[in-house]
Structure formats: structure tokens, C-alpha cells
Amino acid sequence: MKGSLAVVALDLKRLWQDRVRLISSLVQPLLYLFVLGSGLGANSTLGGPDYLRFIYPGVIGLTLLFTSVFSAILIVFDRQFGFLKAVLVAPLSRVGIAAAKVASGALQALVPALLLLLFAPLIGVHAGALGWLELIAAMTGAAVTFSALGVAVAARFNSTVVFPVIANAVLLPMFFVSGAMFPLTGTPRWLQRLAYFDPVAYAVDLMRGALLGQRYFPVWLSVIVLTAFVLGLGWAAARVFAAGEDA
Amino acid sequence: MVVEAAVAVEGLVRRYGEVEALAGIDLRVPGGALFALLGPNGAGKTTLFSILTTLRRPTSGRARVLGLDVVRERSALRRRIGVVFQEPALEQKLTVRDNLLLMAWLYGVGGRIARRRVEQVLDRLDLTAVAGRPAAKLSGGQKRRVELARALIPQPEVLFLDEATLGLDVDARRSFWVHIRQLAASGTTVFFTTHYMEEAEVAQRIAMIDRGRVVADGSPTALKARIGGGVIWLNTADDAGACDWLLARGLPAERAQHGVLLVDPAPAERLPGLLTELPFKVLRAEVHEPGLEDVFVKLTGRGLDNDAATGSESGVQVGWRP
Numbered sequence: 001m002k003g004s005l006a007v008v009a010l011d012l013k014r015l016w017q018d019r020v021r022l023i024s025s026l027v028q029p030l031l032y033l034f035v036l037g038s039g040l041g042a043n044s045t046l047g048g049p050d051y052l053r054f055i056y057p058g059v060i061g062l063t064l065l066f067t068s069v070f071s072a073i074l075i076v077f078d079r080q081f082g083f084l085k086a087v088l089v090a091p092l093s094r095v096g097i098a099a100a101k102v103a104s105g106a107l108q109a110l111v112p113a114l115l116l117l118l119f120a121p122l123i124g125v126h127a128g129a130l131g132w133l134e135l136i137a138a139m140t141g142a143a144v145t146f147s148a149l150g151v152a153v154a155a156r157f158n159s160t161v162v163f164p165v166i167a168n169a170v171l172l173p174m175f176f177v178s179g180a181m182f183p184l185t186g187t188p189r190w191l192q193r194l195a196y197f198d199p200v201a202y203a204v205d206l207m208r209g210a211l212l213g214q215r216y217f218p219v220w221l222s223v224i225v226l227t228a229f230v231l232g233l234g235w236a237a238a239r240v241f242a243a244g245e246d247a
Numbered sequence: 248m249v250v251e252a253a254v255a256v257e258g259l260v261r262r263y264g265e266v267e268a269l270a271g272i273d274l275r276v277p278g279g280a281l282f283a284l285l286g287p288n289g290a291g292k293t294t295l296f297s298i299l300t301t302l303r304r305p306t307s308g309r310a311r312v313l314g315l316d317v318v319r320e321r322s323a324l325r326r327r328i329g330v331v332f333q334e335p336a337l338e339q340k341l342t343v344r345d346n347l348l349l350m351a352w353l354y355g356v357g358g359r360i361a362r363r364r365v366e367q368v369l370d371r372l373d374l375t376a377v378a379g380r381p382a383a384k385l386s387g388g389q390k391r392r393v394e395l396a397r398a399l400i401p402q403p404e405v406l407f408l409d410e411a412t413l414g415l416d417v418d419a420r421r422s423f424w425v426h427i428r429q430l431a432a433s434g435t436t437v438f439f440t441t442h443y444m445e446e447a448e449v450a451q452r453i454a455m456i457d458r459g460r461v462v463a464d465g466s467p468t469a470l471k472a473r474i475g476g477g478v479i480w481l482n483t484a485d486d487a488g489a490c491d492w493l494l495a496r497g498l499p500a501e502r503a504q505h506g507v508l509l510v511d512p513a514p515a516e517r518l519p520g521l522l523t524e525l526p527f528k529v530l531r532a533e534v535h536e537p538g539l540e541d542v543f544v545k546l547t548g549r550g551l552d553n554d555a556a557t558g559s560e561s562g563v564q565v566g567w568r569p
Contacts, residue, residue: 002352002355002356002357003352003353003354003355005352006349006352006353007353009349009352010338010341010349013341014338014340017340081334081335082332082334082335082336083336083337083338085302085330085332085334085336086330086332086336086350086353086397087353088302089300089301089302089325089328089330090325090350090353090354090401091322091323091325091326091354091355092353093322244297244301244302244303244304245297245302245303246303246304
């Protein structure tokens with residue numbers, strides 16, 4: 001346990017030392033929210049203010065998705081420059097290493113996502129205390145799921161150049177299919193079917209339900225799917241760590 | 248009473264697809280020994296090192312460290328070994344002290360015990376003065392000593408070093424080995440890989456490895472005695488032709504990458520005659536007591552700086568140069 005906490009502590013220390021990364025991770029979501037959101041909202045049947053409120057949980061999802069997955073690049077960096085070997089020869093369980101990496105990625109993603117909550121009054125999002133609590137719980141679940149995805153993918157790479165390219169190729173379709181920027185109801189059937197296979201769709205749906213009370217999937221289904229993703233991806237990452245240099 | 252070897256390897260094979268990196272290695276390293284695995288790049292040193300430090304699995308065969316199987320009991324083994332890798336394994340932005348504290352936490356040691364252990368190791372390796380400096384700001388020699396300090400934090404019974412002084416200048420290497428000798432003198436088993444002959448000379452036992460096989464194993468003195476005389480190195484306008492000429496006269500010549508090696512009971516007396524009779528222009532001739540390089544060439548026909556088979560093991564080559 002202490003060893004896993006050391007892995008988390010190191011990653012958080014790195015985040016603190018790299019505060020520019022933290023601040024810059026807010027730029028993309030704010031652009032989506034206030035520029036793209038305002039532009040699309042003006043032409044949306046929902047109307048401008050309602051559209052901004054609608055995409056707000058989606059933009060939080062975007063922040064969590066990209067920040068948590070890209071924070072996993074530290075694994076690739078550590079593999080490329082040797083530090084991962086020092087971790088792998090330490091007496092830590094491989095599940096413990098995977099869990100620590102997932103936790104640190106989730107924490108790193110939650111920081112900018114929580115900062116986005118400060119913009120809620122500007123957008124006109126007003127949820128009760130329970131609504132905010134439910135949102136934070138959903139955000140945590142989403143952060144853990146996306147971080148597990150990042151760790152499972154990053155554990156297999158040893159090039160910091162290739163990983164972001166692959167990650168973008170996977171993340172952008174997941175984000176577009178999720179219904180973060182538009183309601184899934186009313187979209188073509190193939191898109192709705194595809195959304196059932198997209199963990200981002202469930203995560204965004206949970207957050208939107210907490211803030212606006214609008215849900216596309218039943219809550220129980222979203223919770224089960226996200227839990228299954230975390231366990232499956234975490235297990236896959238632990239297997240890669242267990243393989244050591246044979247991975 | 249049978250004394251358990253610190254490292255015991257039996258019939259170890261490791262294949263990467265069609266390539267056989269280890270072709271049946273047998274080794275025994277007694278507890279407390281300073282042991283060198285000597286071989287050229289691509290010989291299989293790093294693969295064997297990775298298996299012994301639990302980072303890779305063998306294709307077949309067995310390896311035990313401190314009596315623990317490196318595959319089945321690797322969790323228990325990891326608590327009892329320290330490892331210095333060829334590549335740096337430090338967090339460059341953290342200070343030296345924080346790097347070592349982090350390592351203590353990774354091994355489950357925290358609080359006052361961790362801090363005390365870190366200070367002890369810093370003191371032991373003369374690193375206290377740079378303890379507050381980020382790892383990135385250290386010299387190459389200091390970084391290597393911090394790597395060694397990192398490996399000593401878990402108080403290992405066996406210390407593994409993989410080409411640990413690669414790229415260091417002579418002074419930094421010398422200083423590094425002073426600490427290693429002290430460790431070995433205090434009872435820690437030290438297993439190191441190298442292709443530097445002068446480093447291997449400090450070992451009590453050496454295993455020479457080539458193309459995935461151990462070609463010789465013994466003390467430096469015993470290995471050199473296998474030569475059975477002194478050594479003449481010749482560098483001619485046509486080394487292949489010179490080697491054939493010597494062999495045709497019944498002389499035990501070996502063709503190596505950088506010349507021709509000839510073992511002779513009285514090399515100083517033999518050389519003048521050779522220089523007169525040899526039908527090739529001699530560019531350089533050298534007579535000396537046998538060294539480990541000579542033993543290696545005699546056994547394999549190749550020098551230690553031969554990187555013809557270079558695989559993943561890359562780096563600076565220092566070997567015999569005519």
C-alpha cells in the first residue's frame with residue numbers, strides 16, 4: 001500500500017512541478033464551452049443558454065477524458081527513460097502499480113475538471129447540494145474510468161511520440177460518439193447503437209443527469225458499464241506491468 | 248553442509264522469436280562474491296541480467312537468487328535485491344534525497360526509518376553534499392553514485408549492476424568501484440555485467456559469455472592461466488594471411504577483429520624471428536602477459552569490443568586496440 005502511495009505521490013509532485021500543463025489543460029474545454037458552444041448554441045433548437053447548459057457536463061467529460069488519458073504518458077516517459085524499471089523491480093504488486101497509476105491519473109484529471117465548476121454560475125447551471133455531490137461522484141467515476149483507459153494503453157507503449165497520436169485517434173471518436181455536444185435522442189440509430197459501446201457516453205450521461213436531470217441510459221447500466229471498464233482495463237494494465245520487459 | 252549459492256542458474260534459455268539470446272547458461276555465484284559477467288555487446292549479458300532481476304522470464308531452464316526462483320518467487324526476491332541499470336532510473340526533477348526517499352517508500356519503508364536509512368546511504372556514498380540538488384544537475388559520476396544509493400536503500404543481500412559505469416570517465420569509474428569493493432567487503436554479493444576488462448579484473452570470479460553461452464568461468468588468475476604462456480599480438484598488412492601462415496607452421500594463432508593473437512611459452516624470444524620471417528608487413532607487434540581479453544579471444548576468436556552481434560546492448564566500446 002505504501003509503495004502504491006509513493007507512485008501516486010510522485011506523479012502528483014510532477015504535476016505540481018509542471019503547473020503550466022495544469023493551466024493549459026483548461027484552455028481546450030473553455031474554447032469548447034464558450035466559443036464552440038456559443039456558436040453552435042446560437043443555431044441550435046435548444047437555444048443558446050440551454051445549449052451551453054447542455055454541453056457543460058460534456059465539456060467536463062472532455063476535460064476528464066483528455067487529461068486523465070494524457071497523464072498516462074508519464075508511464076511511457078518512465079518506460080522510455082528507465083524509471084519504470086526501478087518501480088518494476090520494487091516489491092510492489094503489479095495490480096498495486098496499475099491501481100496507483102489509475103488513481104494518480106484520475107486525481108490529475110479531477111483538478112482542472114473541478115476548476116471548471118467555477119464557471120457554472122456564468123453558464124447558468126444551478127444544482128442543489130445533492131446535485132453537486134452527485135456530479136462530483138460521477139466525475140470521480142469518469143476520471144477513474146478514463147485514467148484506466150489511459151494506463152491500459154500507455155503501458156503498452158515505449159515511445160512518447162507515438163502514444164499521443166494513438167491516444168488522439170482513440171479519444172476523439174469516443175468523445176464525438178458520446179453525445180457530449182448533442183443529445184443522443186434523435187440521432188441516427190447507428191450512432192445511438194455505437195454510444196452503447198462508448199464509456200464516455202455513460203460518464204457524460206451520469207454527469208448530465210446529476211446537473212440537469214436528463215438521462216439517456218439508466219443509472220444502474222452506466223454504473224455497471226463504467227465499473228466493468230475500470231476492472232477490465234486495470235487488469236489489462238496489471239498484466240502488462242507483470243510482463244516487465246517482456247511486454 | 249551445502250551452502251546455497253547466491254545465484255544459481257541451470258540450463259537457462261531465452262529466445263526472442265528465432266533469435267536465441269541465451270543458449271543454455273549454467274552459473275553458480277557463491278554468497279558474498281564479487282562476480283563479473285564479461286562479454287561483448289550482444290552476448291546475452293543484459294538478457295541474463297533482466298531474468299535474474301525478475302524483469303524477464305526465461306524460455307526454459309531455471310534461475311534462483313538467494314534460493315528463490317526468479318519466476319515463481321519473484322515478489323519475495325524483489326525485497327532482497329538491489330539493481331543498478333545501464334540507463335538512468337532517477338526522477339530528474341527530484342532532489343537526490345527525495346529520489347532516495349521515494350525509493351524507500353516504494354519498498355514499504357516510511358517515516359523516520361526511511362529518513363535515517365537515506366541519510367546513512369548518502370553518507371556512505373559521499374553524497375550528503377549534493378543531497379538537496381535535483382538529479383538533473385549532477386555530474387555523470389554523481390548520478391551513477393545516486394543510482395547505486397537508490398539500489399542500496401532496500402539493504403539488498405545481492406546487488407546487481409548492469410554496465411553500471413558505461414559512459415563514465417576513468418576517475419568517475421574508479422571512484423564508483425571503490426564503493427562497490429567496500430560493499431563486497433561488507434558481505435554483499437555483487438553481480439555485475441561489463442565489457443570493460445579492467446572492471447572485470449576487480450571480481451573474485453568471472454564468467455565469460457559469448458553468443459548466449461558461458462565460455463569460461465573462474466577467478467581472473469585461473470582464467471589467464473588457461474592461456475598457458477605469454478601473448479604476442481600482431482597487426483599486419485594482411486592479418487588473415489598472417490594467421491594462416493602462422494597456423495601452417497604449427498603455431499597456435501587466433502585471428503581476432505583487430506589483429507592476430509599468438510600464445511607462446513616464451514613470446515619475447517619468439518618475436519624477433521617472427522618479424523624477420525613473416526611474409527607480410529608488420530604494422531605493430533606487442534608482447535605482454537595474458538589478459539582477460541586474450542583469454543576471450545583465445546576462446547571465441549573474437550574481441551570484447553566486437554559488436555558484430557550487437558543487439559539491444561549498445562554503448563561505448565573499450566577493448567584492446569593495436
